[in-house]
Amino acid sequence: MTQSLSRALPGEHVHITTDPWTEPFWQAAKEGRLVAAQCGDCQTFRMPPTPYCPHCQSQNTKWPQLSGSGTVYSYAVCNRSPFPGVEDFVYIPVVVELDDAPGIRLVSDLIDIDPAAVSIGMAITVDWNPITDGWQQPVFRAV
Numbered sequence: 495m496t497q498s499l500s501r502a503l504p505g506e507h508v509h510i511t512t513d514p515w516t517e518p519f520w521q522a523a524k525e526g527r528l529v530a531a532q533c534g535d536c537q538t539f540r541m542p543p544t545p546y547c548p549h550c551q552s553q554n555t556k557w558p559q560l561s562g563s564g565t566v567y568s569y570a571v572c573n574r575s576p577f578p579g580v581e582d583f584v585y586i587p588v589v590v591e592l593d594d595a596p597g598i599r600l601v602s603d604l605i606d607i608d609p610a611a612v613s614i615g616m617a618i619t620v621d622w623n624p625i626t627d628g629w630q631q632p633v634f635r636a637v
């Protein structure tokens with residue numbers, strides 16, 4: 495039944511703020527590219543982005559583009575709208591392990607899937623949900 499498939503959050507209700515440490519992530523997302531902060535010295539990934547590497551305290555940060563492929567580490571099925579005045583819908587917050595960024599996990603939403611079909615470890619890939627102010631939010635769908 496189509497009605498039971500999970501949806502992305504309605505973009506007109508999603509607002510983000512950026513700072514100097516998160517801006518590169520969101521600018522890439524706007525172009526449909528998934529990137530992650532990686533230490534330019536010891537190569538440790540970090541998510542969310544922070545000014546200093548938690549491993550070696552370096553401020554040398556690079557932003558490699560990722561494939562967008564990952565697996566479900568954890569998820570939840572929600573049946574109530576998180577936004578006042580918006581009709582209830584199914585959405586699935588998901589914690590994603592990214593194939594080419596070991597050691598970090600990205601919190602996102604899993605879209606266009608029957609909640610009964612979701613399983614830990616399943617392969618997923620990034621897609622993009624337009625949100626306010628011209629930004630895009632990464633979401634994931636089954637491969």
Ligand SMILES: [Zn+2]
Binds near residue numbers: 533538547550
């Ligand atoms: Zn480092």
